[in-house]
Amino acid sequence: MATSIARFSRRGVASSLIRRCFAAEAALATHTDPPKPKLTVSPSPSPDRVKWDYRGQRQIIPLGQWLPKVAVDAYVAPNAVLAGQVTVWDGSSVWNGAVLRGDLNKITLGFCSNVQERCVVHAAWSSPTGLPAETLIDRYVTVGAYSLLRSCTIEPECIIGQHSILMEGSLVETRSILEAGSVVPPGRRIPSGELWGGNPARFIRTLTNEETLEIPKLAVAINHLSGDYFSEFLPYSTVYLEVEKFKRSLGITV
Amino acid sequence: MGTLGRAIYTVGKWIRGSGQALDRVGSLLQGSHRFEEHLSRHRTLMNVFDKSPLVDKDVFVAPSASVLGDVQIGKGSSIWYGCVLRGDVNNISVGSGTNIQDNSLVHVAKTNLGGKVSPTTIGDNVTVGHSAVIHGCTVEDDAFVGMGATLLDGVVVEKHAMVAAGSIVKENTRIPSGEVWGGNPAKFMRKLTDEEIAYISKSAENYINLAHIHAAENSKSFDEIEVERALRKKYARKDEDYDSMLGIVRETPAELILPDNVLPEKTTTRVPTTHY
Numbered sequence: 001m002a003t004s005i006a007r008f009s010r011r012g013v014a015s016s017l018i019r020r021c022f023a024a025e026a027a028l029a030t031h032t033d034p035p036k037p038k039l040t041v042s043p044s045p046s047p048d049r050v051k052w053d054y055r056g057q058r059q060i061i062p063l064g065q066w067l068p069k070v071a072v073d074a075y076v077a078p079n080a081v082l083a084g085q086v087t088v089w090d091g092s093s094v095w096n097g098a099v100l101r102g103d104l105n106k107i108t109l110g111f112c113s114n115v116q117e118r119c120v121v122h123a124a125w126s127s128p129t130g131l132p133a134e135t136l137i138d139r140y141v142t143v144g145a146y147s148l149l150r151s152c153t154i155e156p157e158c159i160i161g162q163h164s165i166l167m168e169g170s171l172v173e174t175r176s177i178l179e180a181g182s183v184v185p186p187g188r189r190i191p192s193g194e195l196w197g198g199n200p201a202r203f204i205r206t207l208t209n210e211e212t213l214e215i216p217k218l219a220v221a222i223n224h225l226s227g228d229y230f231s232e233f234l235p236y237s238t239v240y241l242e243v244e245k246f247k248r249s250l251g252i253t254v
Numbered sequence: 255m256g257t258l259g260r261a262i263y264t265v266g267k268w269i270r271g272s273g274q275a276l277d278r279v280g281s282l283l284q285g286s287h288r289f290e291e292h293l294s295r296h297r298t299l300m301n302v303f304d305k306s307p308l309v310d311k312d313v314f315v316a317p318s319a320s321v322l323g324d325v326q327i328g329k330g331s332s333i334w335y336g337c338v339l340r341g342d343v344n345n346i347s348v349g350s351g352t353n354i355q356d357n358s359l360v361h362v363a364k365t366n367l368g369g370k371v372s373p374t375t376i377g378d379n380v381t382v383g384h385s386a387v388i389h390g391c392t393v394e395d396d397a398f399v400g401m402g403a404t405l406l407d408g409v410v411v412e413k414h415a416m417v418a419a420g421s422i423v424k425e426n427t428r429i430p431s432g433e434v435w436g437g438n439p440a441k442f443m444r445k446l447t448d449e450e451i452a453y454i455s456k457s458a459e460n461y462i463n464l465a466h467i468h469a470a471e472n473s474k475s476f477d478e479i480e481v482e483r484a485l486r487k488k489y490a491r492k493d494e495d496y497d498s499m500l501g502i503v504r505e506t507p508a509e510l511i512l513p514d515n516v517l518p519e520k521t522t523t524r525v526p527t528t529h530y
Contacts, residue, residue, distance in 0.1 A: 043308055043309060044311060044329075045308055049299070049309065051298060052298065053298065055294065056293075056294025057294075057317040057318035058472070062471070062482065063467055065510045083468070083471075097357070099334075101335070118336075120357050146385065148383075148384050148385050148402050165401060165419050183419060199420050199438055232289065238290075246293065
């Protein structure tokens, strides 16, 4: 029904492209176009597709019954995307551009942990180890920027270097550090208290006691930093005022 | 009762108005450091002068993705969150049923050291893993590019080939059919088993189904989101196990049920370790 109203309004106001954005928003909700037979190889674009949505990308995307849960004092950057079964516990932070996609399995980000910029955390359906394939990032873990985590388990107090890749079923035991750029093959275990790195990840040396004590301190330091960012944002966005102004200028009833 | 309702509504409006006035006072106090929110100017599909993307109607393009310039995307493909497909200097064509997963980058080259420049072509049913970087390459049908892989100019990934995760494939490398290449620089590692080749096609199919769900969710209007939020809150407290103990069967509302083809199959088939 919304589609037909949208189509009428589109025919009436064929000139304004922006109007079509608002109208096509409702039309997009139901893909009622009948499947056309594939005559040529070239794609057939839909006239309803919006090129620009004033809402941007939603930060928290529920899928079915699953709703990502973010603790009240956790900082999740506005361009991070949490989808599906994601739980972000207290004091943790998800930085800019990160994507936590819990659509196939659960993702948990423990207390005071952080997932830094542009990381992708995903979970596969099943892991080659046969264990539950959820991604579990325990407490005080620092996941460096641009890392890719897929169905791995990271035990408490670890540091994952920047641009590292942890594949399905890998286990990083407590108080270990992964160097930047390391690739952990599926099902590998990084033992406790050691420094591993490289592609594929190999043992480098054991960590001294002082280094082990520094690990949770790093996580706490990033927690403090995320507090600064958290306080930059108001509890509720005031962008709705802009939207109302915008709609009024286009003559759309608010 | 009508007038009482109207009175309460008006009082609510006054309170909101005074709240906005207080917000303006607070902004004044913050002075030059205050932050004013603006509408998102991110454009998912964007023309670069006269080159506009041609995206099929069945394609899921995440709102945070950027599809810019001369890009063609075939039916059933999906471009996930945070991807950038930049067809500004040359053209990119993505086949049907392909998925370009989160935070990947597909770009083309106008010139390169070798002097030979080709547009980027990604075939049908290709899986491009998370955060991959594909620059001026040809990826043929049914190939698998592992997550975090970097494919430099002129690389050709043949059908049913796999690029392992985290590998860096040097310029003009040709990855033959049915083999796994990986490492930095990418070298031949092993041959793919038939099971793994079948798994690649299955994974592309799974992603098509997953893309439908994400597409539906991302294109919801504000009212639909609010309705589902209320429904979700209502059904949050109802636990299926507890209900079955009491002999109650509750119906979850249709909006909250995910289609079956996304959930894992009941018969557990052993998933081969594909990436290495």
